[in-house]
Amino acid sequence: MDTKKIKKSYKETSALVWQEGRLYVAKSLEVEVASQGKTKKEALGNLKEAIELYFEKELSAPKLFHRI
Numbered sequence: 001m002d003t004k005k006i007k008k009s010y011k012e013t014s015a016l017v018w019q020e021g022r023l024y025v026a027k028s029l030e031v032e033v034a035s036q037g038k039t040k041k042e043a044l045g046n047l048k049e050a051i052e053l054y055f056e057k058e059l060s061a062p063k064l065f066h067r068i
Helices: 040-060
Strands: 002-007 012-020 023-028 034-037
Touching: 012 040, 023 040, 034 040
Parallel strands: none
Antiparallel strands: 002 012, 012 023, 023 034
16 A cells, blocks of 8 residues: 655645555545545545545535534
């Protein structure tokens, strides 16, 4: 398994990358997000996009609880 970094201007996360059959799987260690691709590079690129979409959704989600 390889440990890689995915950089964003405001966030950096570590990822594990491993091969399952003909595909590579990339999984973030800090966020419950994973993706896959035909190559390690593609799997990491797909993971980067999935993390960006995850945080985009998280930031736009309505707050259910207010701090007291």
